[in-house]
Amino acid sequence: MLIDTHAHIEMKEFDSDREDVIQRAKEAGVGYLISVGANLAGSIKAVELAEKYENVYASVGIHPHDVKDMDETTFQTLRELAKTAKVVAIGEIGLDYFKEFSPKEMQIARFRELLSLAKEIEKPVIIHDRDAHDDTLRILKEEGVRRGVVHCFSGDYNFAREIMKPGFYISFTGVITFPKADDAREVVRNVPIERILVETDSPYLAPVPYRGKRNEPAFVKEIAKTIAEVKGLSIDDVSRITTLNVKELFGINGAEKEVKLAYPIRDSLYLNITNRCTNQCAFCAKFRSYTVKGHYLELSHEPDFNEVITAIGDPSRYKEVVFCGYGEPLIRLDLVKEVAKWLKSKGLKVRINTDGLANLVHRRNILPELKGLVDSISVSLNAESAERYVKICRPPQGEAAYDAVKSFIKDAKNYIPDIQASVVNLPGVPVERCREITEKELGAKFRAREYDEVG
Numbered sequence: 001m002l003i004d005t006h007a008h009i010e011m012k013e014f015d016s017d018r019e020d021v022i023q024r025a026k027e028a029g030v031g032y033l034i035s036v037g038a039n040l041a042g043s044i045k046a047v048e049l050a051e052k053y054e055n056v057y058a059s060v061g062i063h064p065h066d067v068k069d070m071d072e073t074t075f076q077t078l079r080e081l082a083k084t085a086k087v088v089a090i091g092e093i094g095l096d097y098f099k100e101f102s103p104k105e106m107q108i109a110r111f112r113e114l115l116s117l118a119k120e121i122e123k124p125v126i127i128h129d130r131d132a133h134d135d136t137l138r139i140l141k142e143e144g145v146r147r148g149v150v151h152c153f154s155g156d157y158n159f160a161r162e163i164m165k166p167g168f169y170i171s172f173t174g175v176i177t178f179p180k181a182d183d184a185r186e187v188v189r190n191v192p193i194e195r196i197l198v199e200t201d202s203p204y205l206a207p208v209p210y211r212g213k214r215n216e217p218a219f220v221k222e223i224a225k226t227i228a229e230v231k232g233l234s235i236d237d238v239s240r241i242t243t244l245n246v247k248e249l250f251g252i253n254g255a256e257k258e259v260k261l262a263y264p265i266r267d268s269l270y271l272n273i274t275n276r277c278t279n280q281c282a283f284c285a286k287f288r289s290y291t292v293k294g295h296y297l298e299l300s301h302e303p304d305f306n307e308v309i310t311a312i313g314d315p316s317r318y319k320e321v322v323f324c325g326y327g328e329p330l331i332r333l334d335l336v337k338e339v340a341k342w343l344k345s346k347g348l349k350v351r352i353n354t355d356g357l358a359n360l361v362h363r364r365n366i367l368p369e370l371k372g373l374v375d376s377i378s379v380s381l382n383a384e385s386a387e388r389y390v391k392i393c394r395p396p397q398g399e400a401a402y403d404a405v406k407s408f409i410k411d412a413k414n415y416i417p418d419i420q421a422s423v424v425n426l427p428g429v430p431v432e433r434c435r436e437i438t439e440k441e442l443g444a445k446f447r448a449r450e451y452d453e454v455g
């Protein structure tokens with residue numbers, strides 16, 4: 001299921017066939033759409049549509065083009081509308097210095113007022129920003145607004161990174177499907193999928209192959225398709241993840257927090273068997289959210305062999321099965337061995353993602369026990385020195401842990417065919433030195449992982 005997070009189906013362009021448009025969206029797998037008010041009449045209409053159709057939600061706001069017509073009554077009416085249950089956000093609001101239909105100073109003043117309304121009623125914002133990146137960022141910071149989305153994103157990756165810092169999402173339109181939009185696709189490539197929403201901005205900006213026609217919510221799948229291509233994900237991955245993002249931001253109930261014991265990403269199947277860790281890594285995303293690529297991983301209990309096998313189902317369509325999750329799989333060594341044996345009996349490839357501390361935890365060399373059961377292992381090295389390792393990974397064993405990880409990587413090749421060591425690209429980490437240690441000293445393959453890139 002996809003969710004079109006920004007469609008102006010309240011606009012007059014849909015007066016003749018609105019019902020059909022909503023129906024077509026449903027048939028195309030667009031579970032929900034948000035009708036976004038851009039002026040007072042549009043906001044009233046958006047709320048009416050949300051009340052009428054189960055799959056429509058509303059957002060209320062005044063577009064920067066129209067703030068010149070705002071008065072005190074507009075503001076009070078918006079406040080009343082904003083309190084209704086199916087209104088999920090305040091927007092669109094923001095700044096448009098490209099057309100500047102309302103004077104800049106007025107745009108800024110109204111933007112601030114509408115941001116305070118969002119704070120007052122505790123709902124996120126949908127931001128319109130055209131040629132006004134610096135002021136948008138500054139005003140959001142000054143007003144202390146941290147929940148929302150910048151719709152129809154038109155900035156570069158530096159701006160995206162700054163706007164994501166406090167917690168904003170980035171929403172892409174059909175623009176990313178246009179042949180000449182390489183810069184926009186570069187931003188798509190760099191922004192973590194966990195921060196991306198999709199939208200049509202109907203009736204505007206129809207994606208390829210509908211370019212030039214009136215846009216409608218059913219076309220949002222073309223945008224998801226482009227994101228999937230650019231990021232090397234499947235369309236199912238993009239649908240699931242962006243839908244969960246919508247749930248987290250707007251509370252729309254399209255994605256359930258069902259705990260996954262086995263979760264597919266691309267053509268691999270990942271297993272989530274424990275949330276326990278030896279380390280307490282400073283960068284770990286689980287301290288913010290237990291979601292990985294749209295899968296929710298916080299376990300209510302640790303699963304046993306039968307539960308894991310049932311969750312795996314038929315593994316034959318996967319390239320490999322990976323013990324991973326938000327936890328250290330080798331803490332549950334016996335279960336890993338049992339499940340890996342079962343997977344190998346089915347001819348599957350098995351990988352383990354690990355912190356490399358299992359020998360310390362189990363007080364013996366466990367590597368011989370993995371022989372014949374595991375095809376590849378990825379070990380987090382994360383630092384070039386014991387001192388930095390302790391700072392980043394916070395192991396209970398202190399600096400001794402770093403040497404243990406290195407010995408584990410070095411010795412692993414005696415039992416497992418494919419060994420990889422990874423570092424997370426955090427500020428200050430000398431990635432090239434880590435590569436040298438991995439390749440020359442430990443004789444393993446090396447991979448630098450982006451911070452924020454999980455799964």
Ligand code: SF4
Nearest residue numbers: 277280281284326327
């Ligand atoms: S080992 Fe993995 S799951 Fe555990 S704290 Fe570190 S990064 Fe997080």
Ligand SMILES: [Zn+2]
Nearest residue numbers: 092128151152
């Ligand atoms: Zn807009």
Ligand SMILES: [Zn+2]
Nearest residue numbers: 006036092201
């Ligand atoms: Zn819009």
